[in-house]
Amino acid sequence: MKADRKTELSHLVLSGMVRPTGRLRFQSDVATAPAMGTQTGDPSAGGRMSWQIAERMGTRWIGFYRTLVIVLILSYYSVLTAATVWLLSVLHRLMLGTGDIVSMTVSRGAAHLALGVILVALATQLWRGLVGLVTPVHDEDDLRGAAVALSRTECPDLYRTVSEVGAGVGAPLPDEIHVTDRAECYVSEERRFAIRTHRRLILVLGLPHLAVLDTSELKVILAHELAHFRSGDTTFGVFIYRFLESLRVAHQSGSARRWVWLTPSYWISKLAFHLFLRMVTPIRQYQELRADSLSAAYCGGDLAARTLLKEWLLAHQFDAAATEFQQMQADHSADGEANAFRHFTSRWCEFSTAGQEYLERRLTEEERPSILDSHPTTGARLDLMRRFPPQTRQFSLPSRYLLKDFNAVESRLYASCEAAETGV
Secondary structure (H helix, E strand, O other): OOOOOOOOHHHOOOOOOOOOOOOEEOOOOOOOOOOOOOOOOOOOHHHHHOOOHHHHHHHHHHHHHHHHHHHHHHHHHHHHHHHHHHHHHHHHHHHHOOOOOOOOHHHHHHHHHHHHHHHHHHHHHHHHHHHHHHOHHHHHHHHOOOEEEEOOOOOHHHHHHHHHHHHHHOOOOOOEEEEEOOOOOEEEEEEEOOOOOEEEEEEEEEHHHHHHOEHHHHHHHHHHHHHHHHOOHHHHHHHHHHHHHHHHHHHHHHHOOOOHHHOHHHHHHHHHHHHHHHHHHHHHHHHHHHHHHHHHHHHEHHHHHHHHHHHHHHHHHHHHHHHHHHHHHHOOOOOOOOOHHHHHHHHOOOOOHHHHHHHHHHHHHHOOOOOOOOOOOHHHHHHHHOOOOEOOOOOOOEHHHHOOOHHHHHHHHHHHHHHHHHOO
């Protein structure tokens, strides 16, 4: 089990550069992390910083912004292509000796070497970037965590619930449903280009969510995630993720080489990475607010807001329980616990009404938006959700009953976790 995230509120701070991700989550364990300190002024100021202006701008302006991002991506590859072709022509003229670029033999040889190195670096970066954009070489990181696939025959009630929610929000259904050991739910898209483009939509649900949430709360998360499919967020995210990941790989691999700062490819990849990482943030925040709107409209604003807070509490309680279970194993005192999931379920403590109000107030006071956050602040999301009227709540069951044999799935997933840790 991976339980390396901090569980104390005072330790949840955004540190360093955020690595780009292709996941679209209901709740982000980094983006919603509050920084300690007293925020002065209007506590709703974080909402204005978290792209609520996108609601006033509307879909047309967001569409224009997305087009601008795509144009700049094409411009990046055009610059690399133009620079490569120009250097190739200069090197060709230099080898033929048709120009007065250099006159001395030694200088000409040094110029050959320097131009050749720069040309190879540019051409390599261009090739890797194009391959990374149209092939899934960078997509494997998205599902590397311990996860098991749930078949339709194995979990018919879960698939029926997903189909119901998908029809309610007007979204296409996932091709596969996975359950993961992590306390997070997200959607992703696998896309391969060949004679025919192959696309596979994947919905990933956290086993801790299925263990303690009821079906009405799970539907809130499902509606949010499936709304990303409806709006094409995963399709757009595939290319953004691959582009940023190819830039990150090119920059990090180049940083290990000596004198790399003398090559233009190093500076091009570095500047492009930082620029585009900041440029896609408004789009991703708008996508989250739009998904929140569809989810709140389908399930009701009050239920959506309460589920968002409950999911935050769930994620941090699970991290604490997983860490505690690891310590119990190390001390050989975990004889009564089968695995970390059951330990978490036995320790799960849902907040009261007063606890919910306290948590919301603390988050509102302490959250500070960052330019690198993929999600708006929790306060901004809660404010948006509560603009929607409540829906009549139907009879709700624990989400674990959507799986035909929850204990069997839990055991399979825990065995997958153990195999991943031991390398078997």
